[in-house]
Amino acid sequence: MARALRQQSPQSPLDREGFLCPMCLQDLGSAASLANHFDNAHNSTESTDVIDQVKGFFGKAKKFFALEDEANTEVTTFRAEPVTTVEAASSIEFFEPQCLGKTRNLTDGFKSMRDSKVDQTVIECNKLVIRLSKLSADDLPEDNSKRKAFEQSVVRWAEDGSVKVCSTCGKGFNIARRRHHCRLCGGIMCDKCSEFLPLSQAKRLTTTVTSSELTVSQPVFLKRSGSNSSLSSLGSKEEGLALRLCANCRKLLELHRSKQEQRHFVPPIAELYQKLQGFRSESEKLTPQYIKMAFSLGSGETTYSLDQASTSRQQIARLYNNIESISKKIINLQGEEGEVVSQTAVKLRLHIRAYAISYIQDCSATLPPLPDEKKFAQLVREREEERKRRVQIQLQDSQERARQQQQLPIKKKAVPAVSHSDSSRLGQQKAAPSGWLPGDVDSQQVMDDDPLVQQMNIIRGYLKQAKQAEKYDEVEMLEENLRQLKIQFQQQ
Numbered sequence: 001m002a003r004a005l006r007q008q009s010p011q012s013p014l015d016r017e018g019f020l021c022p023m024c025l026q027d028l029g030s031a032a033s034l035a036n037h038f039d040n041a042h043n044s045t046e047s048t049d050v051i052d053q054v055k056g057f058f059g060k061a062k063k064f065f066a067l068e069d070e071a072n073t074e075v076t077t078f079r080a081e082p083v084t085t086v087e088a089a090s091s092i093e094f095f096e097p098q099c100l101g102k103t104r105n106l107t108d109g110f111k112s113m114r115d116s117k118v119d120q121t122v123i124e125c126n127k128l129v130i131r132l133s134k135l136s137a138d139d140l141p142e143d144n145s146k147r148k149a150f151e152q153s154v155v156r157w158a159e160d161g162s163v164k165v166c167s168t169c170g171k172g173f174n175i176a177r178r179r180h181h182c183r184l185c186g187g188i189m190c191d192k193c194s195e196f197l198p199l200s201q202a203k204r205l206t207t208t209v210t211s212s213e214l215t216v217s218q219p220v221f222l223k224r225s226g227s228n229s230s231l232s233s234l235g236s237k238e239e240g241l242a243l244r245l246c247a248n249c250r251k252l253l254e255l256h257r258s259k260q261e262q263r264h265f266v267p268p269i270a271e272l273y274q275k276l277q278g279f280r281s282e283s284e285k286l287t288p289q290y291i292k293m294a295f296s297l298g299s300g301e302t303t304y305s306l307d308q309a310s311t312s313r314q315q316i317a318r319l320y321n322n323i324e325s326i327s328k329k330i331i332n333l334q335g336e337e338g339e340v341v342s343q344t345a346v347k348l349r350l351h352i353r354a355y356a357i358s359y360i361q362d363c364s365a366t367l368p369p370l371p372d373e374k375k376f377a378q379l380v381r382e383r384e385e386e387r388k389r390r391v392q393i394q395l396q397d398s399q400e401r402a403r404q405q406q407q408l409p410i411k412k413k414a415v416p417a418v419s420h421s422d423s424s425r426l427g428q429q430k431a432a433p434s435g436w437l438p439g440d441v442d443s444q445q446v447m448d449d450d451p452l453v454q455q456m457n458i459i460r461g462y463l464k465q466a467k468q469a470e471k472y473d474e475v476e477m478l479e480e481n482l483r484q485l486k487i488q489f490q491q492q
Helices: 002-008 031-041 045-095 107-135 144-154 199-206 247-264 268-298 306-331 343-366 373-407 420-434 451-468 472-490
Strands: 195-198 242-245
Touching (some): 107 199, 199 242, 242 247, 268 306, 268 343, 306 343
Antiparallel strands (some): 195 242
């Protein structure tokens, strides 16, 4: 077959490609045209082997194209199926909510287990603290043998033969690895697994400490290797004696120590916030008094002086400055070395700062301004002129009533006379609850025929004394009494 192809195919300098006839090398352009051409033009017995080969080639080509079409169809189907499935699942979830399956409530069991664990831990901690207080007492024996007997009397030590391995590391005891007893629980451990608690720290763990005495970063337990079994050799004279403990007792004592710190230690942000609240409460006490002074001075009254109001305003401004500076310290507060400040803490500081600024702005806006000395003098003159005008009007009204009474005599009701001692006793009873008592009033100032006028003169004397003593509550009360007496006098 190859020989026939070489005889029928002339050699050409270029290779030809396409749907070529293997017999005549004619390019037919498509597989169907090539098959038809071969059946019609070259259907002879001498080229049967070539025809079989060409037909086999066509059959393989058709199978390849069919497989490729099937693969493309599968890929298209695979890409389209997930979209339909997701849409169906989402529609099911939207219209038909899935019901919960079988559930079990484990809260009660968890709480019971936790309570029993907490109770056991508290009992063990209390035992260790009681034993530690006995072992760290000031009247400890100085002799080593007596000290060892005293320690064994506090807690019973385990027998050496009953324990073969260390309870912490699990290694067996031998000549090189000796047995050592825990001074708090009496357990046995090796030297490498031993912890040492200085007596000075032991005393602190057994007594109530304040926040100023707590040092969170200071280590409590010491690691030491190659020590003898006697307690006196565990520390030098400078360091003091130490108690040998096991790992379990160390954990319980550390838990007790952390509870002490949480109970007494106050974070820096809490201390600053307490100071801020203290300054805020002081400003809230002074602000109403200042507002009362400012309105009194603005109306021309002489009950308060301008210097007193200015001093009160300066005190309030100083408190506002303290609040602002403390809020700055809070927002710029740095944590301990290596501590990462959480986002919640940062948000809390920003809220405190915003609250302080808002409080200062709101309170400063409500403080009324004070008049200057020139304006205050003018207000006093205007008020005095208004008072004189009212007195003149009242005098004219009283004269007019007197003339009417002379023309139409009416039996006047007798008014009981009030002596100077009774008025003085009345003023003392009203002023005594505040802790201030007025003195006696000059008798020449209260001499008058009308008893109401005598009472008004006495109260005016008390009012003058209260102003001099800066008893503003009593001043307000006496002014109210004087006003009522004036109304009663005008109604006569």
